[in-house]
Amino acid sequence: MATFNVRPDIDAAAEKLGSTMGAKREIKRLPEVLWEGETVEMLATGSYGGGTGLVAMTSMRLVFLKHGVMSQTVEDFPYPKISSVQWQGGMLMGTLTVYTSGNRADIKNMPKDQGAALSDKLRALIAQGGQPAAAPAAAPAQDVGSRLATLDQLRATGAVSDAEYQERRARILDSL
Structure with missing residues (x-):
């Protein structure tokens, strides 16, 4: 497993990824898109909007980050705006569908174990009213x-x- 030495919370989440292939650049760049005081709880890889990148479940929102050579894509889903999530798993990969304010986002090609765990955590968070259990200040x-x-x-x-x-x-x- 690769060592990133980015930030303790990001490093801990990256260690749990089965493979960081296709997401190494995004893991290194993740601190640039995080909000002040925001911490990373879980990471997964997936495809969204025509690009393969990193899905980060943070203390405040779900973030998709694709950092290419010529462009960067950041899509975020603040927890209070998420109305529901759906997970469809196949043999190895699956699709996480996030519903927000009448919109639908399909994050495809997520490894089955990462996607299932992330969707379970998101459902638990939604059940709490979209607020993290105990966000440290x-x-x-x-x-x-x-x-x-x-x-x-x-x-x-x-x-x-x-x-x-x-x-x-x-x-x-x-x-x-």
Whole structure:
């Protein structure tokens, strides 16, 4: 299993994936699309909107991330907006269908074990009224510090350019 050293919550979720094939770039880029104080609880791979990427169940929402060489796709489903989920499993793969405000999103080609576990957790969350059981509140100073540390790691590994680093660092500091 590959080691990512992105963030403890993301690393723990990535370790549970059977295979990270097709999602390595997305795992490394996931911190860029997460909201402040948002943590990753579970990851899965799947296809949505013409691309194969990463499905992240976080403390606040379900996120699909596809980070290609020329483009990036991010689709998110905040938990209070999800009305129901459906799982259809085949021999090896399946489809997770998420219903939100009259819309339907089919995330296909999910490994059967990942998709079934994710749909079960989503159903439990919906039964709780769309709110996580106990979302830990992070101190803003610690969160900014961890975000800056993550950004430094991304720059050190070459995942972000110096220009991207400066822009994102400025945004993080402006959020104070």
